[in-house]
Amino acid sequence: MSKRKRPTPVPPEPLPELADAHTHLASCGATTPAQVTEVMDRAAAVGVHRICTVGDDLAESVEALAAAHADDRVYAACAVHPTRASDLFTDGVQDRLRELVADPRCVAVGETGLDTYWITHEPETTAPLDVQEAALRWHMALAAEVGKPLMIHNREADADLLRILDDAPEDLPVMLHCFSSPLAVAREAVDRGYWLSFCGNVTFRRNEELREAARLCPADRILVETDAPFMTPEPFRGARNEPAFVGYTARCVAEVRGVTPEALGAQVAGNARRLYGWV
Ligand SMILES: [Zn+2]
Numbered sequence: 001m002s003k004r005k006r007p008t009p010v011p012p013e014p015l016p017e018l019a020d021a022h023t024h025l026a027s028c029g030a031t032t033p034a035q036v037t038e039v040m041d042r043a044a045a046v047g048v049h050r051i052c053t054v055g056d057d058l059a060e061s062v063e064a065l066a067a068a069h070a071d072d073r074v075y076a077a078c079a080v081h082p083t084r085a086s087d088l089f090t091d092g093v094q095d096r097l098r099e100l101v102a103d104p105r106c107v108a109v110g111e112t113g114l115d116t117y118w119i120t121h122e123p124e125t126t127a128p129l130d131v132q133e134a135a136l137r138w139h140m141a142l143a144a145e146v147g148k149p150l151m152i153h154n155r156e157a158d159a160d161l162l163r164i165l166d167d168a169p170e171d172l173p174v175m176l177h178c179f180s181s182p183l184a185v186a187r188e189a190v191d192r193g194y195w196l197s198f199c200g201n202v203t204f205r206r207n208e209e210l211r212e213a214a215r216l217c218p219a220d221r222i223l224v225e226t227d228a229p230f231m232t233p234e235p236f237r238g239a240r241n242e243p244a245f246v247g248y249t250a251r252c253v254a255e256v257r258g259v260t261p262e263a264l265g266a267q268v269a270g271n272a273r274r275l276y277g278w279v
């Protein structure tokens with residue numbers, strides 16, 4: 001039986017400006033300063049001059065911050081992921097996370113949120129929903145306290161998420177990473193002034209509704225991201241992702257919005273700078 005060979009992924013054509021609003025450098029295998037620089041050199045070569053790398057637990061948050069200190073093109077987001085939310089209520093974790101979030105290279109509190117997918121499919125590998133809610137509320141309060149945006153992970157939990165976020169302080173910037181919800185949720189999120197970050201799945205053929213969400217998102221609230229190493233955009237779906245590939249997603253979003261890739265790139269780079277306070 002012959003297996004169809006996947007083409008080796010290559011970065012898209014360069015754009016003058018771009019930003020990857022949410023990625024995971026450590027999960028891409030970039031943990032040393034030299035490895036971070038390599039990934040960022042490949043990204044910068046196609047216009048991705050700034051990225052936000054995310055830590056999903058205490059150890060990864062430390063790594064994300066280390067990367068942000070090692071390379072000035074990298075900024076970090078720190079939190080405990082909803083699937084690991086139980087960790088937040090173990091000894092010393094909250095105090096340590098508070099310290100990490102106070103670091104000037106940490107530009108967002110996240111990813112936090114709700115994930116019912118794993119509760120349905122492999123409940124023993126994740127945290128129960130009430131613990132996820134408690135963790136989300138804790139991160140929300142922390143973000144408000146330190147004045148940094150809240151970065152949200154949402155997998156199959158739209159109604160509960162919107163209910164909880166309704167309790168967030170009015171002026172707290174909320175960013176929905178890897179936006180993958182139905183159009184009604186996109187409209188509600190836009191009405192509330194949230195930032196929508198589109199990921200590689202916006203390029204997948206069947207995801208017409210996501211492209212519609214990308215079309216209706218106000219220009220000053222739209223972002224693109226890789227969420228690498230997963231969710232690689234077309235034409236390299238299934239391959240290993242990295243920040244250099246965010247341009248494929250940007251080009252798809254530009255097309256549905258009827259703007260040039262250059263204009264979209266400048267828009268998302270400017271938005272990320274504003275949301276995260278990048279200098
Ligand atoms: Zn996520």
Ligand SMILES: [Zn+2]
Pocket residue numbers: 022023024054111227
């Ligand atoms: Zn992520």
